[in-house]
Each structure stands twice: as structure tokens, then as C-alpha cells.
Amino acid sequence: MERKILSHIDLYQGYVKMPKDWDIDRHQLSHDILYSQTVKKPLTFSKKFELLNNYFTDYFRVKFNLILNFKNTWGSIYKPNQSSYLCKDINEADLKNSPDYTILYAVKAKKGSCFIRIYYNDNRRKGKFLDINIEDNYFVMFPSSLNYIVSENLSDELNFIQTLTYERI
Amino acid sequence: MAHFAKIDENNLVLAVSTLDDKDMLDENGVPQESIGQQYLQTHNNWPAHLWIQTSYNTYNNQHRNGGTPLRGNYAGIGYTYDSTNNIFICPKPYPSWTLDVQTADWISPVGGAPELTEEQLSQNQSGSHLWDYDWNEDTQSWDLKDRFA
Numbered sequence: 646m647e648r649k650i651l652s653h654i655d656l657y658q659g660y661v662k663m664p665k666d667w668d669i670d671r672h673q674l675s676h677d678i679l680y681s682q683t684v685k686k687p688l689t690f691s692k693k694f695e696l697l698n699n700y701f702t703d704y705f706r707v708k709f710n711l712i713l714n715f716k717n718t719w720g721s722i723y724k725p726n727q728s729s730y731l732c733k734d735i736n737e738a739d740l741k742n743s744p745d746y747t748i749l750y751a752v753k754a755k756k757g758s759c760f761i762r763i764y765y766n767d768n769r770r771k772g773k774f775l776d777i778n779i780e781d782n783y784f785v786m787f788p789s790s791l792n793y794i795v796s797e798n799l800s801d802e803l804n805f806i807q808t809l810t811y812e813r814i
Numbered sequence: 815m816a817h818f819a820k821i822d823e824n825n826l827v828l829a830v831s832t833l834d835d836k837d838m839l840d841e842n843g844v845p846q847e848s849i850g851q852q853y854l855q856t857h858n859n860w861p862a863h864l865w866i867q868t869s870y871n872t873y874n875n876q877h878r879n880g881g882t883p884l885r886g887n888y889a890g891i892g893y894t895y896d897s898t899n900n901i902f903i904c905p906k907p908y909p910s911w912t913l914d915v916q917t918a919d920w921i922s923p924v925g926g927a928p929e930l931t932e933e934q935l936s937q938n939q940s941g942s943h944l945w946d947y948d949w950n951e952d953t954q955s956w957d958l959k960d961r962f963a
Contacts, residue, residue, distance in 0.1 A: 664823050664861050696859050703820070703828040707892050 654765055657709070657786040658777055661700055661750070669697050671782065674752045675805040678720025688718055688807075698809065701748060701786075713811035716744045720752070721795070723759065723804040729795040734810055744789040744810035749779070752807050756780040758800035764792040779806075816845065818854055818865045819889035819902065827893040827902065830868065831858060866895055868902060875901070875918045886918025908951045922949055927956045 661669055670693045681688045688694065698715055705711040721729065735743035749761055760776045763785075767773050776796075777785050787793070789810060798804045816838060820829040831854065838850030851862035858865075869877070869884035877883045886901025887893070893902050901918040911920040927947035930938070937943040944961035 664864055667861055692859055699859065707826060707828055 654788060654791070656763070656775070657705075658784065660782050661697065661784060663696070663700065667696070669693070669700075669782065671752045671805075674720075674807060675803075678722060678752065678805050678807065681720060682722055688720055694718070697750065697807075701784075701809065701811070705786075711746075712814040713746065714814050716810045716812050718807060718809045721806045721808065723795060723798040723806065725798050725801050725803075728759075728797040731792055731794055733792045734789040734808070745813040746786055746811045747789045747791075747793075748784055748786045748809040748811070749793075749795070750784040750807045750809065751779040751781055752805040753802075754780050754783075754798075754804040754806065755800040755802060758802075759796045759798050759804055761785050762794050762796060763787050815870075816850060817868050817870050817888070818850060819868045819893070819895065820854075820858070820860055821864050821866060821895050823864070825895040825897060827889045827891055827895065829891060830889055831865075866902075875916065908949055910951060910954060922956075923954055924956070 663669060673691075673693050674697075677688055677691065677694070698718075702713050702715070705713050723729070734747045757778070757780070760778045762774050762776050764772060764774045779785060795804075795806055816833045816835055818831050818833055819827045820831060821827050833850050833854065835845055837853045838845045838847070840846045840849060847867045848862075850867065851865045854860065854865045855862040866889070867884065868887075868889040870888050871878040871881065872883040872886065872888055875883050875886050886896075886899075886903065889895070889902040890904065893904050895901075896903055896913075899915045899918075901915065903913060903918060904920070906913075906920055908920075908922070910923050912923070913919075914921045927949075930945055934943070934945040938945055942962075946959055946961055947956040948959050950957045
């Protein structure tokens with residue numbers, strides 16, 4: 646008797662741990678997100694962002710042998726009591742150009758203010774979900790084919806969440 | 815062309831980058847690692863002290879072309895930089911193996927695999943067998959295997 650696993654759902658989470666004095670400039674990133682939303686233009690590719698992107702590509706390769714190719718990024722701002730709509734980052738009509746993985750990075754999110762709810766199916770058990778609390782400098786990565794929401798912002802400040810999508814090579 | 819390993823604060827090698835020799839020359843035209851590190855900090859967005867020069871031609875603390883070996887081994891992704899001994903080491907293959915600093919390599923508790931006999935070597939050459947030794951962590955010994963079996 647033998648077992649074969651045809652597919653799996655892999656999820657990764659943790660804090661972004663940068664070298665001393667090289668922390669991600671989250672203040673600048675939140676400013677960039679605010680600016681891009683205000684002028685309705687895509688986020689500009691800055692050295693600050695490159696540091697974050699390189700962190701993910703480097704560590705996923707060395708720790709999990711996952712070679713990720715950056716596809717897209719955008720920022721979202723959540724006002725107090727605001728949540729996201731139901732999101733999914735693949736385009737069912739264009740799977741070829743859709744990403745494999747989505748990373749949600751909490752640029753600025755007060756502890757306990759929100760969580761990410763990721764929906765998944767487990768065979769005939771449909772619509773299961775997992776809630777992951779996020780806070781400043783915390784990230785969650787999951788397959789882009791999954792639906793998710795960013796929960797209501799329970800704090801009295803703005804929450805800034807950066808989304809990064811990747812293709813697996 | 816020079817090579818530099820990008821390491822993190824736990825000395826884990828995250829990547830290896832190349833650097834044009836001219837980008838690490840001092841005013842006398844002599845290559846300096848510190849200049850290369852500074853260049854990489856500026857252009858590759860990672861702190862200078864976490865770029866460590868590595869030699870493409872160094873393996874097991876020997877230089878392939880008879881030159882001076884540098885830091886034990888050419889760094890690879892997933893390797894560790896042993897700052898105490900100033901060498902790059904590959905991941906430990908088995909829990910019982912220990913580091914031999916002289917060769918910058920891991921060795922088993924009973925040493926290297928036994929030599930193949932003349933007969934086994936000739937069978938390997940003729941292609942009828944492919945004899946080789948595998949380490950058996952359970953028995954702490956080398957198992958002779960025929961890869962064609």
C-alpha cells in the first residue's frame with residue numbers, strides 16, 4: 646500500500662527579520678501606499694520595497710526550496726471598522742498569467758486590530774477557514790487560488806497591508 | 815570576477831553574487847574585500863558586513879588550480895558561514911557527522927567510505943555494476959550498494 650499526495654495547501658507566516666539597523670522602513674512603505682492610493686497610481690518600485698521583496702525571495706528559496714518570481718504588488722488601507730471584500734488573486738479566465746502565491750504583509754497594523762481569514766476546501770468539507778492574526782511587520786503567504794478577507798479594523802488607526810504576488814518557478 | 819556570499823545574521827548563505835573585479839579595487843589597483851562589500855551594500859541593498867567573499871575554485875579547502883584556497887568552500891545557498899574558522903560549510907548531512915575544519919567538510923564517526931576493490935572498480939568501468947558506499951546512520955557504518963541493482 647502506498648500513498649500519493651496530488652496537491653497540498655501550504656501556508657507560511659512569521660515576522661520579517663532583517664539585519665540590525667536594516668529594518669523594513671514601514672513608515673516609508675505606508676507613506677508610499679497612501680500616495681499610490683491618493684494619486685491612483687501603482688506603487689513605485691523603491692529600494693525599501695526591494696529589500697522586502699528580496700527578503701521573501703531569498704528566504705523562501707533557502708528555507709523551503711521555493712523559487713519565487715515577483716509578479717505584482719499593491720497596498721491597501723483599512724480605516725477603523727473597515728474590512729476587505731472577499732479577495733482572490735488569481736484570474737480564473739487567465740490562469741497562465743496568474744500568480745501562484747500571495748503574501749500579505751502588515752506594514753502597519755496594531756496588534757489585535759485585524760486578522761486574515763483564509764478560506765479553503767478539505768475534500769468534501771467546503772468553506773473551511775483559518776484566521777491568522779497579523780500585526781506590524783508580520784506576513785502570511787498562501788496559494789493565490791484561495792479566497793481571503795482582511796477582517797474589520799478594530800483599532801482607531803489606519804491599517805496598511807501590502808500585497809505581493811509571486812509566480813513559482 | 816569575484817564572488818560574494820550574501821549571509822544573514824545567523825550566518826546562513828542566502829545568495830551568491832558576482833562582482834566585477836574593478837568594483838573592488840583600492841587606489842593602488844589592489845582588490846579589497848571591504849571595497850567589494852561596500853559596493854554590494856550600495857548596489858545590492860544588503861549590509862556590507864553580511865557580504866563575504868568566496869572563491870569559485872575552492873573546494874574542501876583546496877584550490878582547484880593550485881592557488882590559495884579561500885574560506886574552505888565556494889559558498890552555496892543554504893550553506894553556513896563559520897565565522898570562527900572563517901570557512902563556508904555545507905549543511906550537515908547526518909546528525910552523527912562532525913566538522914573537519916582542515917578540509918572544511920563533514921566526516922562520519924568512522925571516517926571516509928572504504929576504497930572500492932579492484933574488482934568493483936573494473937565492474938564499474940565495464941558498466942556491469944555501479945558500486946558505491948552509502949552512509950547508514952542507523953548502523954553507523956558504510957553500506958556497499960550497487961546502484962544498478
